[in-house]
Every structure is written in C-alpha cells, then in structure tokens.
Amino acid sequence: MTRTIGVTEVALRDAHQSLIAIRMAMEDMVGACEDIDQAGYWSVECWGGATYDACIRYLNEDPWERLRTFRKLLPNSKLQMLLRGQNLLGYRHYEDMVVDKFVEKSAENGMDVFRVFDALNDPRNMAQAMAAVKRTGKHAQGTICYTISPLHTTEGYIKLAGQLLDMGAESIALKDMAALLQPQPAYDIVKGIKDTYGDVQINVHCHATTGVTMVSLMKAIEAGADVVDTAISSMSLGPGHNPTESLVAMLEGTEYTTNLDMARLEKIRDHFAAVRPKYAAFESATLVDTDIFSSQIPGGMLSNMESQLKQQGAGDRIREVMAEVPLVKADAGHPPLVTPSSQIVGTQAVFNVLMGKYKVMTGEFADLMLGYYGECIGERNPEVVEIARQQAKKDPITVRPADLLKPEWDTLVAEAGKLEGADGSDEDVLTYAMFPTVAPGFFKSRDNGPVNVGKTPEQIAKESEAKNTKGPKPVTGPISYKVSLGGREHRVTVERA
Amino acid sequence: MTRTIGVTEVALRDAHQSLIAIRMAMEDMVGACEDIDQAGYWSVECWGGATYDACIRYLNEDPWERLRTFRKLLPNSKLQMLLRGQNLLGYRHYEDMVVDKFVEKSAENGMDVFRVFDALNDPRNMAQAMAAVKRTGKHAQGTICYTISPLHTTEGYIKLAGQLLDMGAESIALKDMAALLQPQPAYDIVKGIKDTYGDVQINVHCHATTGVTMVSLMKAIEAGADVVDTAISSMSLGPGHNPTESLVAMLEGTEYTTNLDMARLEKIRDHFAAVRPKYAAFESATLVDTDIFSSQIPGGMLSNMESQLKQQGAGDRIREVMAEVPLVKADAGHPPLVTPSSQIVGTQAVFNVLMGKYKVMTGEFADLMLGYYGECIGERNPEVVEIARQQAKKDPITVRPADLLKPEWDTLVAEAGKLEGADGSDEDVLTYAMFPTVAPGFFKSRDNGPVNVGKTPEQIAKESEAKNTKGPKPVTGPISYKVSLGGREHRVTVERA
Numbered sequence: 001m002t003r004t005i006g007v008t009e010v011a012l013r014d015a016h017q018s019l020i021a022i023r024m025a026m027e028d029m030v031g032a033c034e035d036i037d038q039a040g041y042w043s044v045e046c047w048g049g050a051t052y053d054a055c056i057r058y059l060n061e062d063p064w065e066r067l068r069t070f071r072k073l074l075p076n077s078k079l080q081m082l083l084r085g086q087n088l089l090g091y092r093h094y095e096d097m098v099v100d101k102f103v104e105k106s107a108e109n110g111m112d113v114f115r116v117f118d119a120l121n122d123p124r125n126m127a128q129a130m131a132a133v134k135r136t137g138k139h140a141q142g143t144i145c146y147t148i149s150p151l152h153t154t155e156g157y158i159k160l161a162g163q164l165l166d167m168g169a170e171s172i173a174l175k176d177m178a179a180l181l182q183p184q185p186a187y188d189i190v191k192g193i194k195d196t197y198g199d200v201q202i203n204v205h206c207h208a209t210t211g212v213t214m215v216s217l218m219k220a221i222e223a224g225a226d227v228v229d230t231a232i233s234s235m236s237l238g239p240g241h242n243p244t245e246s247l248v249a250m251l252e253g254t255e256y257t258t259n260l261d262m263a264r265l266e267k268i269r270d271h272f273a274a275v276r277p278k279y280a281a282f283e284s285a286t287l288v289d290t291d292i293f294s295s296q297i298p299g300g301m302l303s304n305m306e307s308q309l310k311q312q313g314a315g316d317r318i319r320e321v322m323a324e325v326p327l328v329k330a331d332a333g334h335p336p337l338v339t340p341s342s343q344i345v346g347t348q349a350v351f352n353v354l355m356g357k358y359k360v361m362t363g364e365f366a367d368l369m370l371g372y373y374g375e376c377i378g379e380r381n382p383e384v385v386e387i388a389r390q391q392a393k394k395d396p397i398t399v400r401p402a403d404l405l406k407p408e409w410d411t412l413v414a415e416a417g418k419l420e421g422a423d424g425s426d427e428d429v430l431t432y433a434m435f436p437t438v439a440p441g442f443f444k445s446r447d448n449g450p451v452n453v454g455k456t457p458e459q460i461a462k463e464s465e466a467k468n469t470k471g472p473k474p475v476t477g478p479i480s481y482k483v484s485l486g487g488r489e490h491r492v493t494v495e496r497a
Numbered sequence: 498m499t500r501t502i503g504v505t506e507v508a509l510r511d512a513h514q515s516l517i518a519i520r521m522a523m524e525d526m527v528g529a530c531e532d533i534d535q536a537g538y539w540s541v542e543c544w545g546g547a548t549y550d551a552c553i554r555y556l557n558e559d560p561w562e563r564l565r566t567f568r569k570l571l572p573n574s575k576l577q578m579l580l581r582g583q584n585l586l587g588y589r590h591y592e593d594m595v596v597d598k599f600v601e602k603s604a605e606n607g608m609d610v611f612r613v614f615d616a617l618n619d620p621r622n623m624a625q626a627m628a629a630v631k632r633t634g635k636h637a638q639g640t641i642c643y644t645i646s647p648l649h650t651t652e653g654y655i656k657l658a659g660q661l662l663d664m665g666a667e668s669i670a671l672k673d674m675a676a677l678l679q680p681q682p683a684y685d686i687v688k689g690i691k692d693t694y695g696d697v698q699i700n701v702h703c704h705a706t707t708g709v710t711m712v713s714l715m716k717a718i719e720a721g722a723d724v725v726d727t728a729i730s731s732m733s734l735g736p737g738h739n740p741t742e743s744l745v746a747m748l749e750g751t752e753y754t755t756n757l758d759m760a761r762l763e764k765i766r767d768h769f770a771a772v773r774p775k776y777a778a779f780e781s782a783t784l785v786d787t788d789i790f791s792s793q794i795p796g797g798m799l800s801n802m803e804s805q806l807k808q809q810g811a812g813d814r815i816r817e818v819m820a821e822v823p824l825v826k827a828d829a830g831h832p833p834l835v836t837p838s839s840q841i842v843g844t845q846a847v848f849n850v851l852m853g854k855y856k857v858m859t860g861e862f863a864d865l866m867l868g869y870y871g872e873c874i875g876e877r878n879p880e881v882v883e884i885a886r887q888q889a890k891k892d893p894i895t896v897r898p899a900d901l902l903k904p905e906w907d908t909l910v911a912e913a914g915k916l917e918g919a920d921g922s923d924e925d926v927l928t929y930a931m932f933p934t935v936a937p938g939f940f941k942s943r944d945n946g947p948v949n950v951g952k953t954p955e956q957i958a959k960e961s962e963a964k965n966t967k968g969p970k971p972v973t974g975p976i977s978y979k980v981s982l983g984g985r986e987h988r989v990t991v992e993r994a
Binding site for chain 1: 759
C-alpha cells in the first residue's frame with residue numbers, strides 16, 4: 001500500500017523571504033505559475049508572511065493585486081498563506097473586526113489555506129482568525145511553533161494541537177522556522193498527535209539551515225504526516241527549505257510517494273535558477289549553521305545582537321550576551337525565539353549586558369513581561385514583572401491582549417480614506433491598518449506600477465564596469481593643450497616624465 | 498540500549514577534493530588537527546584519492562611528507578585513505594609488485610585504514626591491494642561503488658560484499674560518490690549485508706549533492722551501519738558531504754549516538770570557516786543538483802561533455818548526447834559512472850553524436866569494451882566489442898588486466914633514479930610510477946617547499962584594488978608643470994577644458 005504525501009511548494013513565498021530578503025518581483029514568478037499549477041502540489045504558499053510588507057515597502061506592488069494574479073495563474077491550486085493570528089501581517093495586535101475583515105478579503109481575493117500561528121503559541125491569539133477562516137468556508141490550519149526549552153515537551157505540543165483542533169482547525173501545522181526540529185521529536189510529535197486525536201491532517205514545515213531537517217521530514221512522514229513543505233531546488237537550502245525534487249527522490253522505493261510531476265518540477269527549477277541570480281545582492285551568506293543546537297539562538301537573532309553591540313562599540317561582548325539570552329528567555333517564561341520575540345529577548349539581553357541587569361528595559365520587553373503579547377508556556381519571573389510594571393507604568397494583564405482593544409475599523413476607514421491615492425477599498429484600509437507609516441507613500445506611488453529590484457546579468461555587468469571607470473580616464477599618453485602665456489596662445493604637448 | 502555510530506571525518510581529503518578542487522595546503526589543515534584528533538572520530542580520511550596528484554601538480558608538496566605530518570599531528574586517530582585498487586592513485590593498472598610496494602610504504606608512513614575500490618566494481622582489481630593491506634596488519638576495507646542501472650540490484654550489491662569479505666575485507670564501504678543512494682536502497686543494502694554475512698562492519702560514504710543522502714545515512718544507520726562519513730559543516734554540502742554536526746543533531750534522542758565532542762567540532766568548524774574563503778577561486782558553484790535521478794548522468798560528467806561539445810561548436814547538441822549516454826553505458830555492460838568510466842563513456846557518447854555511432858572510437862572506450870579495465874556487471878554488446886577489436890587492433894581479454902603486465906618495479910626504480918631531485922626512496926619511485934609526467938618537475942622544484950594557492954583576505958583585497966587602479970591615477974584637478982619653451986622655463990598650470 002503506497003501512501004501519497006502532499007507537498008506545499010514555498011518558492012513563491014517563504015523561499016524568497018528566507019533566501020533573498022523577500023525581494024522577488026511578481027514578474028519573476030509568473031513564468032513558473034503554469035508548471036506549479038500542474039505539478040500536483042497539495043498547496044502553493046504564495047502570500048502572507050512578510051511578502052505583504054515587502055510588496056508595499058520595496059516593490060511598489062499592491063499585495064492584493066499579487067494575490068488576485070496568483071488566483072488567475074494558479075486556477076487548479078490551493079493558494080496558501082501564513083497569517084500571524086491576531087497580528088495579521090503587521091506588528092501589533094488588531095481588534096477583532098480588523099482580523100475578520102482581513103480574512104474575509106483574503107478569501108474573497110482567492111486565498112484557500114490559512115496557516116494561522118502565534119509567536120508565543122498562545123491559542124487565544126489565534127482563535128479569532130481561525131473562526132474567521134471557518135466562516136469563509138476556507139481551510140483553517142492551526143499552527144504549532146516548534147522550539148526547544150526546558151519546558152517544551154512532546155506532550156505540551158500534543159496538548160496544543162488539541163487546543164487548535166478544539167478551535168476548529170482542519171489541519172495542524174508543525175512549524176519549524178529555526179530548523180531546530182530533529183528527527184526523533186518530529187516523529188514523536190506527529191505520532192503523538194495522530195495517536196491522541198485520530199487521523200487529523202498534519203503539515204510539517206521545516207527550514208534547512210541546520211542540515212538535518214530533511215531527515216525530520218522523513219521521520220514525520222513515517223509517523224503519519226500528511227503534507228510537507230519544500231522549495232524547488234533552485235530556491236532551496238541555506239536559511240530556506242529542503243528541495244522539492246530531493247523529497248521526491250527521498251520517497252522513491254518506500255511506501256510513500258508524492259505523485260509530483262518531475263518534468264514540471266524541472267521546468268520550475270530552471271525558471272528560478274535563471275531568476276535567482278538577479279537578486280544576488282540580497283542573498284544570505286548562510287549555507288549551514290548548526291550553532292543553534294548548542295546556543296539555542298537563531299542565526300538571524302545572533303547577527304542582530306552582534307550589530308547592536310557593534311553600534312555601541314561593544315562588539316567584543318557577544319559571548320556575554322549569548323550567555324544572557326537563556327536567562328532573559330527563562331525570565332520571560334520561555335517564549336519561542338521567533339519574530340517578534342527573538343528581537344525583544346535579544347535586545348533586552350544586550351541592554352542587560354551593557355547597562356546592568358534590567359536597569360533599562362525596552363518597552364517591548366516590558367509588554368512581553370506584562371502579558372501584552374499573550375501567555376508563554378512558562379511562568380514569568382515575578383521580580384522582573386514587577387520591574388516591568390514600574391518602568392512601563394502599566395499593570396500586568398492575564399486577558400487576551402486583543403480584548404483590551406477598542407473597535408478601530410471605522411477609524412481606520414476614515415484615516416485611510418484621507419490618504420492620497422487610496423482607493424476606498426477595504427483592501428486599502430487593511431494595508432493602512434497594518435503598515436500605517438508605509439501605506440501613505442505606497443498609495444501615492446502605486447500608479448507608477450511595480451518596481452523590480454532584481455538585476456539582469458547585463459545590468460550587473462554594466463554597473464561593475466561603470467564602477468571601475470568612475471571619474472576621468474587615467475592619462476596614459478601625451479596630451480595636447482592650448483596654453484595661453486603672455487597673451488599668446490601656444491600649442492603644447494605634455495607627457496608625464 | 499544506545500548504539501554508538503562511528504564517524505569518519507573527510508574534511509582533510511574528500512571534502513576539499515569535492516569543494517575546492519583538492520587545493521587545500523597542508524599549512525591550512527595543521528591548525529585543526531589537534532581538535533580532530535581529540536573529537537572522537539572513528540577515523541580521519543586525510544590522504545589518497547586525488548590529493549596525491551594535487552600535492553605534486555599544484556602545491557609543490559611531497560604527499561609522503563603530508564602523510565607523515567598527519568601521522569604526527571593525529572597520534573590518537575586512525576588515518577584513512579582512498580585507494581583505487583590496482584590503479585593505486587594513478588590512472589592505469591600497475592603490476593602487482595608496485596601495488597604491494599605502495600601499500601607497504603603507505604602503512605609504514607602511518608596509514609591505518611585502506612578503503613580499496615574499483616570503478617567497475619571488479620573484485621579482481623581490488624584483490625592485490627586488499628591482500629597487501631592484510632599483510633601489513635592494517636585495516637582493509639572493501640568497497641562497493643553504488644550506482645543505478647537496470648542491472649544493479651540490492652542482491653547484486655550483497656553478493657559483491659560477500660566477494661569482498663572472501664578477499665579478507667575487515668569492513669565493507671558502501672560508496673556513493675554521485676549522491677545517488679536513496680534512503681530505501683541504503684536501508685536494503687546495509688540490512689541485506691548484515692542479514693547475509695552477520696555483523697560485518699559497514700561504513701557508508703555519501704555525497705550531499707542531491708539533497709537527500711542525509712536521510713540515506715539515517716536509514717543506513719537504522720539498518721545497522723556502523724560508521725558514516727561526514728564533513729565538518731564549514732567544509733560540507735554542495736558536491737561535498739553531509740555536515741558532521743548535523744549528523745550529531747540527527748541522532749539526538751534516538752537509540753543511536755556518535756559520542757563526538759561538540760566543543761571540538763565547533764573549533765574544527767571555525768578553523769575551516771576561516772580557511773575556506775581563501776580558496777574561493779576554486780569553489781564549485783553547485784549547491785544542489787537533482788538532475789542525476791532522471792538523467793543518470795553525474796554533474797561533473799555532464800559539464801565535461803558540454804565543454805567537449807562547445808569546443809566542437811556543437812553546444813546545442815547536449816540533449817542528443819544525454820540520450821546517447823545510457824545507450825553507450827548499456828553497450829559497455831553498465832559500468833558505474835565514476836572516474837574514469839564517466840569520462841570514457843561520456844566522450845564516446847559525444848563522438849557518437851558528432852561523428853556517427855562508433856564511427857570513431859576512443860582508445861579508452863575500446864579498452865573498456867575489450868576488458869582492459871576489468872569486468873562490468875553486464876555483458877558487453879558483441880557488435881561493439883567487434884568494432885573495438887578492429888579499431889584498436891587488440892583482442893578482448895577475460896583475465897584480470899594486471900595479469901598481462903610484466904614486472905615493472907626495477908624499471909621504475911631505474912628511471913626514477915635518473916631524475917633530478919629524486920632522492921632514491923621507494924616513495925619517490927612510487928610518485929614517478931603514478932605520475933610519470935608530473936613527477937620530474939616536482940622532484941626538481943621540491944626543495945622550494947610547498948606553495949599555498951589559497952589567498953588571504955588581504956591578498957584578495959589588494960589584488961582587487963590593484964586591478965581597479967592599474968596604470969596612472971586619473972587626473973582630476975589642475976596640474977602644474979614646468980614647461981621649457983623657446984629656451985625659457987615657465988611655470989604653467991593646466992586643466993582639462
């Protein structure tokens with residue numbers, strides 16, 4: 001009996017987010033869409049995450065138009081997005097009606113599968129978005145963010161899966177954004193969920209950074225995982241994902257198969273192999289990084305902290321900061337270190353080392369300690385909570401953060417409506433809601449059309465040439481001048497001696 | 498019960514052979530040796546393969562001195578080498594006494610584990626070297642070269658393992674030089690050997706090129722493999738090997754462990770992370786390549802054929818050549834495509850496409866067809882054998898190729914002795930025997946000492962600067978000259994108009 005494993009192709013979203021700083025222009029993706037649509041994927045991740053932000057910030061591209069284009073170009077595919085629960089695609093909590101509107105509009109514009117997660121794994125931060133997805137009739141996927149800490153256990157993850165299922169999740173995503181998921185826990189968690197809740201669909205998402213997660217995908221599949229995320233090989237590995245074609249090869253001869261069309265995969269691969277060099281300027285240098293298994297600090301977080309230290313002239317204190325991170329993380333109740341908690345914990349660790357333990361607290365860290373991001377798995381250190389209370393002059397909360405928010409949709413509509421270039425659509429209101437400082441500029445320039453920040457090989461060659469010949473050409477031979485001297489003009493030829 | 502998996506570190510040999518064209522200088526390796534020696538590896542691959550050739554061809558370094566240095570710097574480690582059976586480290590068959598001498602001298606200079614292989618998997622080409630290793634009391638490892646063809650089966654590989662064991666192999670290496678070994682066959686072959694012959698030690702060697710072989714290592718371990726080959730992460734992936742630290746992480750929480758010292762691994766990693774950029778000019782561009790699963794043509798072979806075609810102005814005919822390769826391979830009895838058979842088959846396929854089927858036959862392909870490289874798994878096409886016989890004017894043979902060779906040691910001693918700079922040692926005779934055209938130049942220049950072809954960051958920066966400022970600096974402002982005119986000297990300031 002062969003079991004078919006579904007595959008989610010992430011080339012159109014997480015792959016370029018992870019490998020080339022989210023910069024890929026829509027025009028560099030359209031050429032691959034027909035093959036992607038026909039290759040036999042379970043779903044195509046193509047929207048959400050940081051792509052919305054990147055569209056309006058760097059590419060002068062309307063993210064909603066991008067979604068509608070994908071809908072047209074991928075008529076046979078389930079489109080998938082990554083949604084940060086109550087944060088949507090922005091960086092704060094939104095009031096419930098904004099969440100509902102966003103989900104409605106996304107579904108209306110063509111989204112099929114909503115992978116809903118929360119950085120702290122707080123189910124309350126996912127509930128509203130999940131319910132909204134359910135109302136649209138689309139696929140609501142509840143997400144477990146995988147991390148390692150003294151408090152994170154297989155049993156805990158299984159319990160979280162149960163909470164997500166109670167919320168109506170049609171499937172569970174096991175999301176390993178830091179490539180921390182080792183083969184044995186991958187097996188145990190998937191098996192545990194299946195054994196506990198019956199045959200619920202499980203999707204496994206791993207990054208490749210640590211060089212071990214292809215094995216984790218195999219073990220997850222052996223334990224019953226139904227769908228795994230991969231990226232076509234020419235957009236894979238490093239801080240990205242395991243290669244799609246390698247997954248196909250991995251399963252050959254086993255009792256599992258992907259049913260993907262290899263001829264289509266090769267065409268998709270060739271397409272992106274040609275496109276990726278255009279974005280070389282945005283490439284991450286990381287190929288493999290196994291440090292995280294000992295340091296527990298994701299690579300991106302480490303480089304952030306290093307750059308903060310250098311700005312303070314304290315680049316030599318990184319080891320102290322690395323030792324401080326687990327202490328700060330423990331004080332905060334062991335949040336997974338993923339955006340935004342990785343930045344919040346990392347910055348506080350830097351402050352602790354440079355200025356003394358919790359002498360200065362960032363507003364974000366105080367909010368984290370006071371419950372304004374939600375609940376973590378562990379208890380927060382009460383002494384540090386007290387410091388946060390005093391510094392932030394706010395009381396700790398135990399309710400769902402969004403419960404404290406007042407209705408804001410009408411205000412957002414009114415404010416967005418005043419912006420030059422805004423078209424009065426709910427979509428524009430949502431863009432403004434999530435990126436209030438970037439949206440005004442984008443609305444103004446939107447009609448200029450998308451900007452491709454990639455470079456063709458010709459452009460790269462030309463720029464490099466221009467750089468080498470900046471300024472006047474070197475004088476290599478004799479030059480003739482007209483020289484005026486004592487009122488008379490002489491023709492003089494001079495040459496460096 | 499935890500089972501300990503041995504690890505062979507390949508950073509000092511196959512990793513730099515695969516990643517930076519075998520160019521790493523000894524002085525760039527010594528700094529890592531203490532940590533390698535203390536990390537807990539089963540063995541350290543550090544010699545043989547193409548490193549001997551590279552030492553004398555590019556690095557002006559005596560390969561025997563390199564071996565002795567490793568012996569001193571790695572006193573607690575088993576040193577391991579790759580040996581091409583009757584070909585030793587050269588490119589032809591050697592008479593038995595030369596083989597014996599080479600093995601004796603290698604053992605005497607410090608080698609412990611001899612991985613003996615033959616490109617065609619012909620046991621007769623391995624027998625003499627294996628027997629020689631046995632006589633020295635060192636570890637004789639018999640090798641299965643893994644490939645895929647209609648004739649290669651799990652049962653066939655198990656049978657070959659038996660032939661190697663009959664030859665006295667102390668362990669069996671399953672060698673996957675093209676990253677073709679998928680998880681299921683990895684499992685089946687290892688399990689089959691263990692089930693058939695009892696608890697014989699099995700070492701598994703995989704390259705990483707196809708992105709799937711880390712999983713194959715896991716499956717091989719589950720099937721009972723005892724030792725696996727990896728490269729420290731900073732010298733891993735691409736056409737190289739899976740990362741050592743990732744292997745450690747892969748096994749955490751399972752019933753297997755490596756017992757490697759992670760603190761040592763990190764130091765080794767940091768050492769090579771600093772060294773590798775020096776050799777950027779030699780880096781392979783390949784990161785992941787899954788083409789081979791459909792084309793059955795290893796990446797290096799494909800690029801060889803492409804360059805041959807381009808030289809003939811027929812770059813557009815690569816698809817025809819790719820279709821021709823499996824036909825030529827079948828005619829030759831399905832040799833594994835590995836050096837030298839990959840070049841021999843590839844070149845003949847190019848000739849067939851450009852000049853008509855077997856209209857012109859290379860001498861090497863004729864030899865392959867006539868049995869002068871040994872026996873393949875399949876029967877050779879009798880019609881093509883006949884063409885080879887006519888073109889090469891030689892009869893096909895069925896004996897072991899080396900049986901046709903006359904004693905040659907004394908001649909080699911005499912010839913080597915006449916070379917300027919040769920020191921009369923057996924080691925020098927062996928160098929001459931294997932590389933008769935390169936050795937004379939090397940002997941002459943040996944006293945100048947090793948050349949490091951890597952570049953320090955400072956050198957790279959300096960060269961790039963020099964390139965940008967070649968010739969006189971551009972003239973950007975007014976320049977004052979003393980001008981003699983009509984016998985009088987004037988001070989003149991000139992400026993480009």
